Amino acid sequence: MRRRNKPRGLKALAALLSAAAITFLALRFSTTPPRALVKSESKASAALRAVRAADARTRDAEARAADADHVAQEAKGDAERREELNQALRARAQAADAAASAAEAREQASNARAAAAERRAAQAEAALEAREQARNATQFLKCAHRAKAYGAAWLARTELLARQPLSQDKNALEYASFHILTESIRLGATALKAADDSFWVNHVSGYEHNVKRREGAEAAENSVNAMVQVLTNKLCIPRTRPPTSTLALIPFYSGLARDGARKDGIDSEDLPNTGNAHSMSSGATKLKTLKAVLCSVLSFCKAALVGVCTSRDYESVTKLLGTLPAGQARAVLLNCEQTPAYLPYELLRLVQRHAKGTLNATHVAPAARPVVPFSRRWPLSSFCTTRRTTRSTSKARRCATSSTF
Numbered sequence: 001m002r003r004r005n006k007p008r009g010l011k012a013l014a015a016l017l018s019a020a021a022i023t024f025l026a027l028r029f030s031t032t033p034p035r036a037l038v039k040s041e042s043k044a045s046a047a048l049r050a051v052r053a054a055d056a057r058t059r060d061a062e063a064r065a066a067d068a069d070h071v072a073q074e075a076k077g078d079a080e081r082r083e084e085l086n087q088a089l090r091a092r093a094q095a096a097d098a099a100a101s102a103a104e105a106r107e108q109a110s111n112a113r114a115a116a117a118e119r120r121a122a123q124a125e126a127a128l129e130a131r132e133q134a135r136n137a138t139q140f141l142k143c144a145h146r147a148k149a150y151g152a153a154w155l156a157r158t159e160l161l162a163r164q165p166l167s168q169d170k171n172a173l174e175y176a177s178f179h180i181l182t183e184s185i186r187l188g189a190t191a192l193k194a195a196d197d198s199f200w201v202n203h204v205s206g207y208e209h210n211v212k213r214r215e216g217a218e219a220a221e222n223s224v225n226a227m228v229q230v231l232t233n234k235l236c237i238p239r240t241r242p243p244t245s246t247l248a249l250i251p252f253y254s255g256l257a258r259d260g261a262r263k264d265g266i267d268s269e270d271l272p273n274t275g276n277a278h279s280m281s282s283g284a285t286k287l288k289t290l291k292a293v294l295c296s297v298l299s300f301c302k303a304a305l306v307g308v309c310t311s312r313d314y315e316s317v318t319k320l321l322g323t324l325p326a327g328q329a330r331a332v333l334l335n336c337e338q339t340p341a342y343l344p345y346e347l348l349r350l351v352q353r354h355a356k357g358t359l360n361a362t363h364v365a366p367a368a369r370p371v372v373p374f375s376r377r378w379p380l381s382s383f384c385t386t387r388r389t390t391r392s393t394s395k396a397r398r399c400a401t402s403s404t405f
Contacts, residue, residue, distance in 0.1 A: 140192035149191035162355035171275040176344035235295035248297035254283035275341030307347035
């Protein structure tokens with residue numbers, strides 16, 4: 001069995017050696033490659049180089065792209081950092097604005113508190129002033145009858161005078177008050193009278209007669225002069241014009257009254273009609289009294305109009321008015337030289353026509369016609385009339401502003 005296997009191994013070896021020899025010979029004769037193969041290899045090398053170059057370019061582009069992406073990433077990072085910084089700055093600015101708004105709000109709140117405190121203080125002050133005014137305010141009594149309301153002087157609104165009929169001539173001086181009181185009540189108005197001495201008058205002729213009965217005519221004249229001098233010293237002082245639009249009407253007659261002359265045994269038949277006037281004071285004393293009256297009424301009236309019946313009185317009153325503040329008073333000569341009793345009614349009719357808008361120069365004496373434009377200068381809201389009386393200044397001012405006629 002073993003002897004049979006030996007020849008097979010030799011044959012295999014021989015076959016192997018033959019194949020190797022053939023391969024060697026083939027390699028030997030194939031050292032110079034064929035031309036087609038060389039060209040193929042050249043093309044392959046060029047393609048390989050192209051591929052390699054393209055690959056290099058690709059890698060270079062990728063590198064550049066990577067660099068660009070890196071730069072972009074850095075730029076993005078920078079932008080994000082800048083945005084974060086801007087956001088931080090905006091946040092700080094907003095915080096600063098919020099702080100400023102808070103400070104402004106605190107200031108406004110402080111100002112509001114201060115304003116509220118000022119308002120409360122003003123309200124408290126106004127309340128105190130109102131209480132003080134209420135405490136000092138004039139209290140009035142309603143008068144249903146002219147006799148109860150009579151006080152020889154009155155204060156009325158212009159429109160009330162305009163609505164009334166013109167005053168009529170009467171021999172009783174009191175009717176100058178009775179007319180307006182009666183007509184006011186008829187028109188539905190209320191006559192008021194001060195409950196205290198807030199608005200008062202000195203009845204000069206009454207005082208004169210009381211002294212005369214006790215001490216005689218000379219003592220009466222001296223006493224009236226002394227009283228008037230005290231009032232003049234008190235009332236005729238420098239003062240500013242009051243902020244009112246009230247005109248004071250004052251009838252003035254310096255002559256001898258019939259009634260007074262008869263009581264002294266003087267023939268009064270040739271004297272002008274003076275009605276029931278009964279003063280025995282001299283013309284000089286009456287002129288002094290007029291000055292005290294003017295100083296009193298001009299403390300709360302814007303202007304005064306003095307009505308007279310004679311040229312002599314017109315001249316003396318005009319001279320007297322020259323001693324008072326310019327432009328505040330004027331004398332007017334009316335058509336009543338023979339009937340001084342009608343002087344109050346002539347004067348009232350003058351201002352009533354003014355209030356009604358019907359006043360013209362024909363309604364006054366020729367010498368008095370310059371008073372018409374004087375009267376038209378005043379847009380008057382009220383009239384105050386008096387007959388030879390003097391009155392309290394400060395208290396009368398309260399009455400003038402509180403009057404509800």
